[in-house]
Amino acid sequence: MPSSISSSDETSSAQPLRAGFVRLTAADRPGVAQPVPVRDIPVQPWRWIWIGAAVLALLLTGAWEWQWRAYGVTPGYRNSNGEWAMQRRRIDQGEGGKTVLIGSSRVLFDVQLTQWQRLTGERPIQLAMEGTSPLPMLEDLAADPNFKGRLVVGVAPLLFFTGYAYRGDVVPYTHKQTPSQKIGNWLSMHLIEPWLAFDDPDFALATVVKRQAWPARDGTHPYIAVRKLADTGADRDTHMWTKLQTDAGYRALARRIWAQQFHRPPPPNMDTPAKQRTVVDEQIRRAVVAVATLRARGVQVVFVRPPSIGPFHAFEEKVLPRAQTWDVLLRRTGAPGIHFEDHPQLRGYEQPEWSHIAATDARRFTTALVPLVEGQLAPAPPARLASTKP
Template structure:
């Protein structure tokens, strides 16, 4: 009769032959290397070529599909790292003009036109959905900045305590991990060549938007802000052309800005919030002027039902006018200048590309007249007007 020891050894030998690997369990008490599994005999090189071909075909098909939807290679993703990169330009040299604000002054400033008119290219520090005031205070506390700060505001965005959607950009500026900065550089290399990398049209984002909103109380992607803009290397931003031509997308954007059906409108800013806003703004302006700088406020256009709701919620006599008086600053409100009125705001909150150029032309010329910090070039382009915009959409 075979011993139990010989039986167990026989079983281990069979197991080793069937599994075709060596493990430490096969030789108790003897140190063993990492288990080895032999590579099966397969046509690996042809398989690799097939996988590569399949990947290339699928990638090309997806890129083609995204371009048919209006996405563009060279439309660079914006975010905290891109903002911090521009903010560091103030630390590195003498910046004559910096723009802070929300998405309206971001979309509605054509920096090429600004440069053609004045020879100065501003640093674009405006952020979508974000209160301009913390960023104005950041400039006020920076001894390297003694230029002109252009503060673009949407009234309800500025008269609030919260920083807003991208308030953490200042944290990124003060400390940005090397991996995050290098990731931005790598991402740009790819985005300059591939359109499908747009965050708004990632497959996961598109699948999320299929949510039919059937669960009571659940947040639906239909109320999210979808793609609205195209951005360049120095954060030059403009409206995505498809918003101008695609009626369903345009109507979706309009719906996002308005109160949802069955929900009450947002309450207007309280008196204490307005008082704090005025006091903090006055302080920031005083600190910038003490270093030889200056501040000018700009109120870009809005239109339609959105503009009506804004005026009801925070009329000029309660927000804009007291702000200018309290801070002792100049202000350019689009309703006060014929060249800034009647411009095409397809989704009511931001101007079309061509009208953004017209608005920039108008407000830069007025800045040169009232601020004393800018001069128009003698060889600059001719003035533009509302007639230079595209036909206004429904």
């Protein structure tokens, strides 16, 4: 039955016959109410349009990949929350008795898993995370009865004793990771990451656009975000990106990025000596509780302070002196510690941007570190430390 405002007859009779029209409008139906618009789909060579679009997409993707390979980037694995979660789940899947590494980027970049395995016969589980205090990971492991192994805790003063956790969301992410996220991460690791160099957050188009030399507002000094510093393997075996050694301009950029914090005012929660002591004490208190829980379960814990040099080390000692941080941590936790300043074999490595050991030296550093760690932990079985050659 025709409605009071329009009908199929009216629609068909009012439809203009002009070629290529887009839709019927009120102008096409004087005195007739506007019905639901009707759109013609013009006849097009859709097959060739789709082929052309696919070819263009492949060409643009290839050009973007070529651009970054020419810059020195190689395909590798992303240090994503999903890939950290894969390593963390190993503890609950039957590997809870292994040696686990936690800490910040120095433990992640400087300690080489393959060399550790060569020296001890065991490949540690790498759970260090860049820009992040290891305390969330320490507390997570303390709460997990499945973990009964040995724990190496890296201490970067500016992160450990302030509680700063740039990637701190990785722990709750791991415990709430959905099946679709697990599948997506698996697909990424097997189908994308090993083949495409540009698949790195530092080379995302939005990131590249954002860091262009846009005009700054008067009186402002834009903060330069940390750039790519490392290459990562499938089980998070990581080393510093060799570009920091071979490219003087990129090395200078990395140093300039670190230097930004040397002259910035302290955060509001640490802008007085009293506030700073409160923050430091809270981080040490958290460590004391977690270490006590772990040791009650039989877990051996050792703290490691990897090396830093130059202006970076000077800044660390200025704002968070060893006597007020590291020494207090060891005294209150009762755990052993290895500080690079106390061991000549942990000093003298190339550190292009003052904070991390170059890839060519990281294996030697691991060779020097492992016997010290083994000496502080439970007695090693006979197979351990079979070789100390790099």
